[in-house]
Amino acid sequence: MIKLYGIPMSRASRCLWMLEELGVPYENVPTSFVGDVQKPDYLALNPNGRIPTLDDDGTVVWESMAINLYLGEKYDKGLRPKSPEERAHVVQWSFWGMTEIEPGLIEAFVHRVMLPEAQRSAAVADAGEQKLQRPLAVLDRELGKRRFLLGDRFTLADLNVASVLAIAPIARIDLAKFPNVQRWLAACTDRPAARKAMGRG
Numbered sequence: 001m002i003k004l005y006g007i008p009m010s011r012a013s014r015c016l017w018m019l020e021e022l023g024v025p026y027e028n029v030p031t032s033f034v035g036d037v038q039k040p041d042y043l044a045l046n047p048n049g050r051i052p053t054l055d056d057d058g059t060v061v062w063e064s065m066a067i068n069l070y071l072g073e074k075y076d077k078g079l080r081p082k083s084p085e086e087r088a089h090v091v092q093w094s095f096w097g098m099t100e101i102e103p104g105l106i107e108a109f110v111h112r113v114m115l116p117e118a119q120r121s122a123a124v125a126d127a128g129e130q131k132l133q134r135p136l137a138v139l140d141r142e143l144g145k146r147r148f149l150l151g152d153r154f155t156l157a158d159l160n161v162a163s164v165l166a167i168a169p170i171a172r173i174d175l176a177k178f179p180n181v182q183r184w185l186a187a188c189t190d191r192p193a194a195r196k197a198m199g200r201g
Contacts (some may be wrong), residue, residue: 002026006052014163020193102132109171143180162188
């Protein structure tokens with residue numbers, strides 16, 4: 001059976017979402033950032049000491065985006081790319097979500113939600129949100145041309161980018177200027193698999 005090591009309130013959430021979309025049997029092995037990832041048994045799977053890690057009957061993959069790309073290829077349910085061109089765009093958007101969206105979003109999230117009040121910096125949080133303005137404008141323009149990132153169907157590109165942006169409301173990121181992003185993000189995160197993976201249904 002597939003084992004996914006991690007906890008839902010982490011990057012493992014996007015892999016849990018993917019597994020739920022695919023409908024394949026899996027076990028979520030609760031593995032926390034602190035302590036668990038430094039245990040010898042876990043380091044034997046992932047020497048980086050990070051989560052998530054996937055063990056698919058001996059095939060071990062780390063890095064959440066790589067895990068989702070692997071799962072999409074092996075257990076396709078219509079989410080994987082259907083051509084080399086689509087594959088390039090799935091990879092493009094997945095990397096873009098990690099490099100253009102996640103850094104600023106995490107800064108805002110950490111300093112508005114995660115850290116104890118005394119350790120938070122409003123300036124750092126606001127700077128993180130400001131970093132998001134340009135990539136969100138890019139995303140909004142692209143989503144003004146089509147329903148989803150690759151066209152009319154929900155694909156792995158949408159799942160991977162939406163899984164990054166899903167914490168925007170928690171981080172109190174104002175998306176009002178980006179109506180296409182708001183529409184698309186709601187459509188993605190309201191999917192039954194997303195709701196289940198995120199503990200909302």
